[in-house]
Amino acid sequence: MRLSQLSINSVRNLTEVNLACGPGCNIIFGENAAGKTAILEAIHILSRTSSFRTHRITEVIQHNQETLSISAEVCINNRDIRILTGLEKGRSQTRIRYNGERITRRSEQARNLPLLTVTPDSHRLLFGSPKDRRHWLDWSLFHVEPGYIQAWQDYHQALRQRNILLRKAAPPEELTPWENAMATAAEPLLASRRAYLQQLQQALDPFLAADFNQLAIDYTGPELSAERYQDKLQQHRKTDSLLGHTQYGPHRDDVVFYLEESKNAAAILSRGQAKKLIIALTLAQAVKYQEHREQPPILLLDDLTAELDDQSRAVIHGQIQGQAMQVFITTTHPETLAHAPGQTAMAMFHVERGQVTKVVE
Numbered sequence: 001m002r003l004s005q006l007s008i009n010s011v012r013n014l015t016e017v018n019l020a021c022g023p024g025c026n027i028i029f030g031e032n033a034a035g036k037t038a039i040l041e042a043i044h045i046l047s048r049t050s051s052f053r054t055h056r057i058t059e060v061i062q063h064n065q066e067t068l069s070i071s072a073e074v075c076i077n078n079r080d081i082r083i084l085t086g087l088e089k090g091r092s093q094t095r096i097r098y099n100g101e102r103i104t105r106r107s108e109q110a111r112n113l114p115l116l117t118v119t120p121d122s123h124r125l126l127f128g129s130p131k132d133r134r135h136w137l138d139w140s141l142f143h144v145e146p147g148y149i150q151a152w153q154d155y156h157q158a159l160r161q162r163n164i165l166l167r168k169a170a171p172p173e174e175l176t177p178w179e180n181a182m183a184t185a186a187e188p189l190l191a192s193r194r195a196y197l198q199q200l201q202q203a204l205d206p207f208l209a210a211d212f213n214q215l216a217i218d219y220t221g222p223e224l225s226a227e228r229y230q231d232k233l234q235q236h237r238k239t240d241s242l243l244g245h246t247q248y249g250p251h252r253d254d255v256v257f258y259l260e261e262s263k264n265a266a267a268i269l270s271r272g273q274a275k276k277l278i279i280a281l282t283l284a285q286a287v288k289y290q291e292h293r294e295q296p297p298i299l300l301l302d303d304l305t306a307e308l309d310d311q312s313r314a315v316i317h318g319q320i321q322g323q324a325m326q327v328f329i330t331t332t333h334p335e336t337l338a339h340a341p342g343q344t345a346m347a348m349f350h351v352e353r354g355q356v357t358k359v360v361e
């Protein structure tokens with residue numbers, strides 16, 4: 001999966017931009033505030049209908065404009081299948097088209113254009129809250145396991161209903177069917193989460209630098225069958241009712257990254273090390289995605305070179321180029337991303353005050 005053409009209109013300072021994207025590494029460079037991240041933001045909006053920087057689309061739409069629009073030509077499986085997709089978004093309305101069809105479900109478009117994104121905010125995967133890590137894990141599974149989203153929705157719908165009933169101090173017989181539904185959905189959800197993290201840990205090996213030669217990924221939730229989980233919910237009805245919400249379950253679990261001798265990575269890693277670990281995890285996710293879906297996702301790396309020393313930049317850039325996937329990298333220091341000979345072609349774009357010029361094919 002890759003983009004061959006990208007058109008962006010009225011996204012931040014990008015009034016009208018047309019890019020002929022390269023099939024491998026696309027390096028987008030320029031001074032601060034030039035509009036580099038806005039290009040990645042546009043690709044993200046085309047896939048997910050939302051920005052990775054803000055939930056308020058009015059912040060992204062160019063000042064004095066009512067709508068933004070983004071369109072792309074997508075090549076599937078590197079074969080000669082070319083599909084057009086486009087999105088138009090205003091304050092209250094979003095219109096998406098993919099291959100001539102109107103798309104009404106956001107998840108469908110996210111599946112059409114699978115993305116993995118690393119931004120300065122990705123540090124939240126290590127230093128943020130359990131909610132950030134669950135969000136990351138849920139998105140990973142959404143991309144690779146078709147049934148996951150249904151189990152996730154079933155679980156959360158039943159959880160909401162149980163919480164409403166708990167707050168109303170409803171009698172036990174009203175709670176039972178929702179607890180049953182939660183337990184039924186939780187079992188495959190938890191099994192998928194555990195299995196995916198195990199697979200990810202294996203896929204990580206080639207991307208881990210010497211600093212992380214013993215990384216373990218731990219899922220904190222207990223391993224419970226549907227019956228045991230339902231028993232647990234019943235046992236906690238009283239305390240849950242006092243608290244007004246459900247204390248146990250996949251909606252409260254966490255993922256912990258341990259380094260050698262069981263040290264919690266979040267407690268000891270430097271910013272640069274954390275960034276390297278997050279990029280390694282993302283490349284491992286891309287490998288898993290490709291195994292499941294038989295084509296690579298598109299990778300967006302915002303401000304790749306920040307916080308990394310020269311050697312780390314070179315190692316990571318080599319790893320990225322070694323993957324047969326399309327990558328969009330923004331940087332203020334393109335000279336530190338050397339082109340590894342014999343590897344994927346590199347396209348370079350210079351951005352200056354919202355204008356983009358292709359400088360290398």
Ligand SMILES: Nc1ncnc2c1ncn2[C@@H]1O[C@H](COP(=O)(O)OP(=O)(O)OP(=O)(O)O)[C@@H](O)[C@H]1O
Pocket residue numbers: 011012013014030031032033034035036037038039058059060061062063303330332
């Ligand atoms: N809604 C908007 N309308 C017009 N311009 C905007 C809007 N929102 C932000 N901008 C401007 O668009 C530019 C976008 O900057 P962007 O974040 O893409 O820069 P960048 O090249 O990634 O810079 P850095 O290297 O600092 O990360 C900035 O100059 C910003 O002031």
Ligand SMILES: [Mg+2]
Pocket residue numbers: 036037038302303330
């Ligand atoms: Mg930026």
